[in-house]
Amino acid sequence: MVLCLFGTCLFCSAILGAVYTLTEEPISVTNKRINEEAVGKVLFRNADNTGLKEGTAIKDVEHPDTLLLDGKTYLCYAQVNTADSTVVAYAVKSTVTGFGGPLTLMVGITSDKAMVINTAVIAHQETPGLGAKCTSDEKFTGQWKNLDLATHKLQVQKPVKDGIDAITASTITSKAYTLAVANALEALSTVDVSSDPTVIPTDSTVIPTEVEESQPINEKEVSNE
DSSP states (O other): OHHHHHHHHHHHHHHHHHHHHHHHHHHHHHHHHHHHHHHHHHSOBOTTSSSBOTTEEETTTTSOEEEEETTEEEEEEEEEETTTOOEEEEEEEEEEEOSSSEEEEEEEEETTSOEEEEEEEEEOOOOTTTGGGGGTOHHHHHTTTTEETTTOOSSBOSSOSSSBOOBTTBHHHHHHHHHHHHHHHHHTTTOOTTTOTTOOOSSEEEOOOOOTTOSOOOGGGOSOO
16 A cells, blocks of 8 residues: 555655656746847837837846845846947736735836836736736836926825825735835946946845835725725
8 A cells, every 4th residue: 555655656756756847948948938028028119119228128028137126036127228338127926915915016217216217017916807907907007107206206195195096995016016126226236337328237136125015915994805
């Protein structure tokens, strides 16, 4: 009996190992493609919105840099001028916990960290018809385009004064989304383009400072999501 169970376990382990080996590379290729598509959406675009701004490119898109914030890693892509390699913007992949599970964004930020260019949802597990609207609610997603950080706080507000307007009945998702953007911005805090605008960070370590809405989200705040 014991030998039979042992043999069954070995057989199942071998099958699982084979499946992992066969699917590892396709999954990696798919994730890479999704990341790169999201990067293209959140950086400076050309006039007809069909591609990146003329005269720019993604620096070494195959090997994005890594930032570290509060024990978490953030992939960082740089958009550079092709003429002199000067960095004009960054795209940072940021994951937080939403209402239903992980919420992952790509966040485009200008090189001087003064403006959010745009955001794109890479993956989420939010409630259909509520938090899932973070991908389709134009009122919510539109406010992240060219968001001036000098005049807007990364804080969900009701009523809205100088912050972020939440998705209707989805305050938790809205706060998580806002936190993902804030974390992406914070992860760029050690990038100093004034000293050398052609350099982007490699395995940089960020010492986090206090960010509004950075505390764990209490799901009891909202009862209808």
